[in-house]
Amino acid sequence: MKKTFLGQAWLILLLAVCFGGLLAGVQVAWGPKIEANKEDDARSQIPDIVPGARAELTPPAADVEARDPQGGRQAYRVYRAMGPGEPDAVQLGWVVKAKGAGYADTIEVLIGLDLRAERITGLAVLAQNETPGLGSKIAKPKWRGQFAGKSTQRPLEAVKKGQVAADHHIQAVSGATISSESVCKIVNRALADLAGRLRSGRIEDSAKASE
């Protein structure tokens, strides 16, 4: 018994099962609350990335799914960014929550777009676990501010410092090319998947269709 696998490892296996159950309970109890906190946090960023928009006027988001030809699925959350108007609130643009792989972990961003989805009005990073001091700079206003005003016609490209020559170039954080490219890829993919649907303004229909 002492020499067998179970004889050596039974305590660890038992503890792993008990702790796993405990954590599952924690997730069930607090998971919804954490999700609600994240949602509030995302909404509070809307005024930053769509100028003039107000979080409290913006209606609940629609969950949208896009499928690529290979059969992969990509989930997005789309907000109609509303600002004050006469007499009712008017839509000023769109905010798309998208995520994708970064260098270390998943990066989650909010992309602000104008009403016709022709220009990016701003970008916010909701979640990232990139290398502190290097890749983590993607969350700084100085870097993500580059996205504001970019056209959605051409895919964005992260280039090294000094090579920024065209409108679709984004200067990569030095020492964090992969993190920078990842953000560009997430934005490009979201735009490729959704820009057409946003332009037609029929995002809720497709949300329903995908359910």
Added chain:
Amino acid sequence: MATDGPTPLERFIRGIIPENPVYRQLLGMCPTLAVTANMKAAMTMSGAVLFVLFCANVITCLIRKLLKPHLRILVFTLTIATFVTIADRFLAAYVYAMSKELGPYVPLIIVNCIIICRCEVCASKQGLGAAAADAVGQSIGFALALASIATVREILGSGSWFGYSLFWMEDTPAESARWAIMGQPPGAFITLGILLGLAMWIGRAWSKRRKRAPA
């Protein structure tokens, strides 16, 4: 076995000053440097460490007779990781802003060597009372150390303490009252270095006086 080693009361007192985890054992330097820019973050971190260390010490102590020597670190880490995850989820559910500010440093408590060290040195060798007292004592020591650094850094770096701006700085514009570097990593190293030097100096002065007294 349980009669060996320091008593629970000794364990408790030692953790606070004589064996202070930060100033005497120089353990857990990562959170000490990373989350002491202000008092709120430092105290949240201390609270999380108290919870994790207490639970990990108690569990380790209860199963100490079942531990296989070559697998003990694995069991410690498994136990610690579980309670860290609970602490992390709790912060995300109830104090989301703080959870965002602390970021990866809450999950990093898993590799905080104070906790593994206490499981190894105390909880896996002594009784439940000593293990629990040890956890509380070490956590108080850790909290005091973090508080001392965070107090210096927050007052000098942001002109406030626990988020309240200090009265003698109220008339000065917030920007000019700040000593920006104190809020940043270099400020953490400088403050820790100076306070550590001070703690060593006081410690030596005390032990010298104690030696002289009986003579």
